Amino acid sequence: MTQENKQIVRNFYEAANTRDSKALAELLDENIEIYQSEVLPWGGKYQGHQGFMSYAFKMLGMINSQAVIEQFIEAGDQVVAIGKTQGEVNSNSKKFEIRLAHVWTIKNEKLSRFEVYVDAPEMLRMLDE
Numbered sequence: 001m002t003q004e005n006k007q008i009v010r011n012f013y014e015a016a017n018t019r020d021s022k023a024l025a026e027l028l029d030e031n032i033e034i035y036q037s038e039v040l041p042w043g044g045k046y047q048g049h050q051g052f053m054s055y056a057f058k059m060l061g062m063i064n065s066q067a068v069i070e071q072f073i074e075a076g077d078q079v080v081a082i083g084k085t086q087g088e089v090n091s092n093s094k095k096f097e098i099r100l101a102h103v104w105t106i107k108n109e110k111l112s113r114f115e116v117y118v119d120a121p122e123m124l125r126m127l128d129e
Contacts, residue, residue: 005106006072009079012104012111017066028052029110036116040123052114062127064088067100079104085118089126096126 008027015023034046034055042058059065065087073080081102088095098119105113 004109005077005079005104006074008106008109008111009072009081009104010069013067013069013081024052025049027111029107029112032111033113034116035114036118037120039120040118041127062090063096064090065096067102069102077106079106091127094126096123098122098126 012024012027014020015027028049031048032052034052036043036055038044041062042055044055046052046055065085067081067083067085069081069083071082073082081100081104083100084097085100086095086097100119101117103113103115103117104111
């Protein structure tokens with residue numbers, strides 16, 4: 001099952017990096033929970049497909065980014081993705097490359113929880129420049 005979970009998470013990144021909203025919707029549980037520190041302007045708690053879209057629109061309204069995952073750690077119904085987010089701040093064209101860790105929970109072959117961790121002080125610095 002964990003290999004399948006890892007592949008589900010990989011499929012998410014492929015769909016996200018190509019902005020394939022149909023594929024994303026098929027991967028996400030209808031009640032998915034999303035969490036990112038409220039220190040960031042798009043951070044907070046979101047739920048469901050609409051919540052995921054709200055999170056994504058807020059984030060993409062401020063940065064154009066892509067996740068580059070370097071390592072997956074399997075842990076039962078969770079998969080931790082470690083890598084970096086790289087892209088550009090929309091308001092100042094500042095390019096960034098910031099470390100990230102994503103914690104995914106998979107239930108019934110769907111992504112049911114998404115916890116996003118990035119180097120928040122570094123991201124805030126990039127947003128302010």
